Amino acid sequence: MTDRFVVIGAGTMGLGIAYVAAGAGFAVELVEVDAGRATAATDSLHRLWDAAVRRGKLSAADAEAGRDRLAVLPDLDECAAQPAIIVEAVPERLDLKRSVLAAAEARQPALLASNTSSIPIGELATGLRAPDRFLGLHFFNPVWVMSLLEVVVGAATAPDRVQDAVALAGRLGKDPIVVRDMPGFATSRLGVTLGLEAIRMVADGVASPSDIDKAMVLGYRHPVGPLELTDLVGLDVRLDIARTLQRSYGDRFAPPPLLVEMVTEGRLGKKSGAGFYRWEGGVRQ
Structure with missing residues (x-):
């Protein structure tokens, strides 16, 4: 070798x-x-x-x-x-x-x-x-x-x-x-579940993205909130994963319309400069 x-x-x-x-x-x-x-x-x-x-x-x-x-x-x-x-x-x-x-x-x-x-x-x-x-x-x-x-x-x-x-x-x-070897393995299956639900909460007007993230950081000791993490991973990546999991496990992993809309508009998160947050020079604003 x-x-x-x-x-x-x-x-x-x-x-x-x-x-x-x-x-x-x-x-x-x-x-x-x-x-x-x-x-x-x-x-x-x-x-x-x-x-x-x-x-x-x-x-x-x-x-x-x-x-x-x-x-x-x-x-x-x-x-x-x-x-x-x-x-x-x-x-x-x-x-x-x-x-x-x-x-x-x-x-x-x-x-x-x-x-x-x-x-x-x-x-x-x-x-x-x-x-x-x-x-x-x-x-x-x-x-x-x-x-x-x-x-x-x-x-x-x-x-x-x-x-x-x-x-x-x-x-x-x-x-x-x-x-x-199972679709979503351990991490994506759990992480995407949380991320998709957080996106649905934004669409439902439950709270702002920053407050939803704060709830998980302060209330559950997550190092970063699910929406900021989605911005870091890339909304397009999250959408691809969600669709893969939907094919395997059904509509509990159906991508929220808001996620599809944001990807279509090119709001992909940190790499595009805008997602659930604005990013400048790689720094969340």
Whole structure:
């Protein structure tokens, strides 16, 4: 096994995974076919390293070493075969993920993983030649802050690969939980339930978003409220997950019309500058 870590997709989660992997000493290849997104991801990663140095989290030398371990590539074909791991972090669409995973498997990684937050691993494994090497690695946003890593075990996943994933979590500085392959796993199923109900409460005029969030922070000791968390995750991501869960569990996960409306209008949360809150320079207003 080589010490190479390939990430496919340079969106919010992909660049976060790449940053943490580079910090853990892996040679990281971040694959992004969209040139504009690749440039934006590179800029974001450099800002992360600069900020870590300013805050005293990293030395200048360690930050520079992290930069040196990162390569941003426009095509998976430019990655050499047999990396230690490939993690796909593309949008939550079954057909897209299956296509990406099939191409990734052809690079013969020792471990193949999806960063899916809701799609069953068994559905994603359809068509893979070696499903025993495949599992879910569900990271949380922002990846460089959140310590949890959800390891999702498919029906065909080999026990040795589960052990590899748990060991990988430790190297990345994550605290893993191992869960059975069910739609929504443990975290999304619970988190989306709370988030959708909070959105319905906004639509019903129960209280303002900030007061609903305050109720959960002060009353239940949540570190962040469900609506602010929805802004951080992305309303479009929450909508995709809700629709996936609705197909599996029924209309208790039906997306509220307000969520659909906000996504249609481009109010996606922090990444668009507006969601349930306004965001400027990455800071909630």
